[in-house]
Amino acid sequence: MATRPTRPAQRARYDARRDDLVRGAARVFAERGYDQTSIPELAEALGLGTGSLYHYVPGKEQLLIAICDQLMEPLLARVAELDQPDPAARLRALVRLWVAHVVEHRDHMLVFQQERHVIEHGAQWKSVRTSRKRFDRLLEDLLGEAGVADPQLAHWALLGMVNHTAQWFRPRGSRTPQEIADGYVDLVLPPTPPSVRPAGP
Amino acid sequence: MATRPTRPAQRARYDARRDDLVRGAARVFAERGYDQTSIPELAEALGLGTGSLYHYVPGKEQLLIAICDQLMEPLLARVAELDQPDPAARLRALVRLWVAHVVEHRDHMLVFQQERHVIEHGAQWKSVRTSRKRFDRLLEDLLGEAGVADPQLAHWALLGMVNHTAQWFRPRGSRTPQEIADGYVDLVLPPTPPSVRPAGP
DNA sequence: CACTGTACCGAATGGTCGTTCGAACTTCGA
DNA sequence: TCGAAGTTCGAACGACCATTCGGTACAGTG
Structure with a gap:
């Protein structure tokens, strides 16, 4: 035991x-x-x-659940600390954080994705499902505030793009997680000149 | 037997x-x-x-392989028939086709995604891997021709967005596959006025 | 040092899985 | 209508799996 x-x-x-x-x-x-x-x-x-x-x-x-907790909890904690007053800036910071988290937890992400059906249907998985819903809601709200043209589509698009990053990102690749994140944000946000962007962490 | x-x-x-x-x-x-x-x-x-x-x-x-073949082969066949001379128009047509295929084969897509590791590593899976690579290459080339700002990132972004569609699309939802596809294309392509877009299928 | 809580082990166990097989039944061509 | 080809069946089999358990060795504490 x-x-x-x-x-x-x-x-x-x-x-x-x-x-x-x-x-x-x-x-x-x-x-x-x-x-x-x-x-x-x-x-x-x-x-x-x-x-x-x-x-x-x-x-x-339980081991699988522990893996998912190890993925979700620190992400939600880091997201909760975002304090940029401007929604667009907050969105960019969120996506940077998120992409960085995904590439730092590539293995967790891959496991998370391939066990989708257990997570969705399993009885002991309610807490994981709740975490994911919290994140979803947060992202959707932020996209609305940030003045994105089509917040609902942008929401699904971002979820797809960012999570998919785990499947192709390689640490030795030519882009940093932050560059990737900014690329994603530029797709869904009306682009702003680089000089206006907040500096990196 | x-x-x-x-x-x-x-x-x-x-x-x-x-x-x-x-x-x-x-x-x-x-x-x-x-x-x-x-x-x-x-x-x-x-x-x-x-x-x-x-x-x-x-x-x-073998049953799993058959499922993946049933997913990939008709998609590649339909893609091969694209004949729009203008690359941007061909890209839009491709994404429309692709999104439609994904939502028509939701179950296949979900299985395909959750068995990623077998597909990547299994010995009998070479043909499936080849099919996927063919599609990848085709998409990447087309993005380059179509004048997308960052073809490489757009390639990964599209793969993430479109494939992820299988996880949230519902037939009774408020958007048609074609509207979704156009939304995706508009994210990666410099937007063109709707009047210039090719008509639906 | 002695004692107790902690860490680790791997053979044994009960159950479940993918697959096989011989037989029964059905369909179809001649 | 007869026989062969095609189809369906489910009990039986061997393999393998997650988990347990009795036990050994170790570390910290008094």
């Missing part, structure tokens, strides 16, 4: 290890696929014995 | 039935997921006995 240490001093270590394992699982699942990877295979890829995994995660599906 | 009739007269029937079954399998897999659907479950959903499926398809993975 997955048991968290009772001694507070050791809990930090346990949590950190767990986070690492979840991250590693995301990497393995992204490459081999969730269903095609057996627990013994996964454990070996993580440098663990078969049974040891269950010390940190109660089961395979 | 999956055996095609030797009598030519019956082959047409057999092929049509097989196509129907593949289509049905796409629908079931899109909803429940490929790995989460067992062969007995699938057979029942298709109104067949467990063993009967194997009369038409040699195995579960």
Whole structure:
């Protein structure tokens, strides 16, 4: 059974290890696929014995949920901190943040996308679905405020473009995440001269 | 074993039935997921006995390949028939065709997307990978000719937007596939007045 | 040092899956 | 109408999977 240490001093270590394992699982699942990877295979890829995994995660599906949480929670946290007063500037900042998050969590994204049907239908997945809805709503509202010509279409278009980035972006490629993000924003926003753009982070 | 009739007269029937079954399998897999659907479950959903499926398809993975072929081949065929001399007009026609194809094959698209890793790595998947590459190349070239500001980014952006359409489009929604396609094209192309646009199909 | 909570292990288990197969039934050409 | 070709069936089979469990080794604390 997955048991968290009772001694507070050791809990930090346990949590950190767990986070690492979840991250590693995301990497393995992204490459081999969730269903095609057996627990013994996964454990070996993580440098663990078969049974040891269950010390940190109660089961395979919970592991998948943990991967999605590791993807969604920090994104929502970072988005909540946006404070640009101008909607267009806030939109640009959001997309920059978002693209950066996607490329930093490529593996998580790929797993997230290929398990769409479980996320949509599974009973234990309500929290993940809620997170996604929160983000959706936020984006749609912002697009409306920012004066986009067709906010609804722009919403779907952005979701498609940005999430798809996980499938082609390569760290050694010729563009930075920020350049990509700005390219996306320029597609949906009436372009502004570069001099008006907020500087990078 | 999956055996095609030797009598030519019956082959047409057999092929049509097989196509129907593949289509049905796409629908079931899109909803429940490929790995989460067992062969007995699938057979029942298709109104067949467990063993009967194997009369038409040699195995579960071949069934998945058949679904992808049923998606890619007609699209490439329709694309090959485009004959607009003006590149921008050809681009618009291509995207209209493409979006229409995506919404008509929603189930196939959803399966295609969630099985990305198998398609990319599997040994028997070379033909599907080749088809996708052909389409990619074609789109990229056309974007260059059509005078898009940033053809490479537009290429990835379009792929993301259009393919993502399968995940949100509903037949009873407020937009036609053609309106959606035109919206996408207007994002990547310097907009032209509606009067200059080619008429619908 | 002794003791206790923690980390790790891998063979064993029960269940489910994809696939096979021999037989029964149906269709069709002659 | 007869026989062969085509179609359907579902129980049976071997393989493999997620998970469990009894146990060993280790680390921190008193």
